[in-house]
Amino acid sequence: MPQLMLNGVRIDDTFAEAFGMVATAIVITAPTARWAEQAAVTMTGFATSVIACGCEAGIDMIVPATESPDGRPGVRVLLFAISPAELQKQLQNRVGQCVLTCPGTACYAGIAGGARLKLGANLRYFGDGWQISKRLGGKHYWRIPVMEGEFLCEASTGSSTEAVGGGNLLLMGQTRRTALAAAETAVKAMTEVADVILPFPGGIVRSGSKVGSRYPALIASTNDAYCPTLKGLPHSALDPDIGAVLEIVIDGLTSDAVRQAMAVGLKAAAALGPDAGPVRISAGNYGGKLGRFHYHLKELIG
């Protein structure tokens, strides 16, 4: 594969291939930042990949008390799914089981526009007739009595069909330690970008997958071309100096947000140089035929 160089790091002249998704956003607030984050972490657990989790979800940004709807500290959570119906189901289940249940929280729409998804409009039935509807300033809220006090939840939130899932970077280090340093540095930089989430643990995937498997029951399997234990075999894509590969997957509300996050992450990782960070950076694609969105690494570093 033709390669470019950035700060001594080899950059493959290839592209990441991503897909259109539907997405929504909510803002969770609580009396303290710790409990707002706890609710968000809980509701975005087991939401790494649509393959088995139903949705991909993560914390997009911290919302300071001065900017939150009720003047308390908050976080904004993004959820991505492959269909509006699945997104609705995941939103309802996750908010119902993880936010409603979490001490002190309230839940608000985090995105305007698009088709409306039900939030409090479904969860209100938990109130068993004691729920209270309130319309304030053009917005509709439900107040649901709970054992701790009252759960306040906006009736609905917006959604977007312009969302993109599956932007990615492959960071290859000489050792596991340098590959992880590269990935952690990239994640830290990408977290600052608004409107994107990195759904995998700590933003990082160590078991990137390819489409298909020799076993008919599986739709995806290990990306053997990038496994260092299979290096040297005919199908391997790894150079002799590569000891470990980590992937970062990016979902964003817009294609521009994904592009920006990839650029920021790539540059931050490459800035470490080949000894402390990655020796080579690449991206995953399926030949360009499956996904609508292509992000060429050459353009990102340009």
Added chain:
Amino acid sequence: MSPLTFSLKSPPPQRLDLSQLTPDRLKDMKAAEIQRIAIGTTREPLLVGDVFSLKGRDAAEIRFEGGSNRFDLLGHGMESGVIRVEGDVGLKAGRRMRGGAIEVRGNAGPWLGSQMSGGRIRISADAGDDVGGPVSGELAGMSGGLILIGGKAGRQVGQRLRRGMIVVSGTSGDYAGAAMIAGTLVLLGKTGHLPGYLMRRGTIVLGRGAQSLSPSFADSGPQELSFAALLGTMLAEQEVKTGKLFKGTLRRLAGDLATLGKGEILIG
């Protein structure tokens, strides 16, 4: 274009029916046509031109220079635009209003915003009895929108309120929120006897308590409500001063248990 302005020539000789003088109804009319609109309510005929001198052409904003407690039915059923009055207005200002805004620098008579369903009314001074309420025979009162009263309000403010919000910065009379169906009534000054009498649903907030409370409410004690912060923020956006009312706990009374009992009185 400058706002369409009606300047009062002299105090009106009879009560006036101003229901025709809304932005929606005047937008395509020429000044000469407007001058000929009948606004009398007695056997003595009275036209706009007899009472007001006109200037300006943009009917999206209507101004009245000078007011009177004989200015009845101002902004009746209006859907858009703004009416501003420098002075008092009479009965039923903003009745059945659906949108737009009415701003009065003065007092308003009874049935202010009666059965309104949208838009915003702001009164700088006092309002009469039955703010937002139904007139005899009607089953529901105000069903949407916002009424802001800078001064006092009379008896039965928010009677049979169904949706929307009424805010009274000063004191208010007896039976506030009587038979409320739902909606929000914020009474920042002290209110009279028995607020929320026979209310079914909805919220009455009392900034400075009431002369007497009905025994048919259950005392749920002090509560921390996330919703209170939203209400405080929304009122601050409307330039209503609420002090610390929505920052601490509110004592919640559930009722009226003499009827459905799903309403609440929140006392700061």
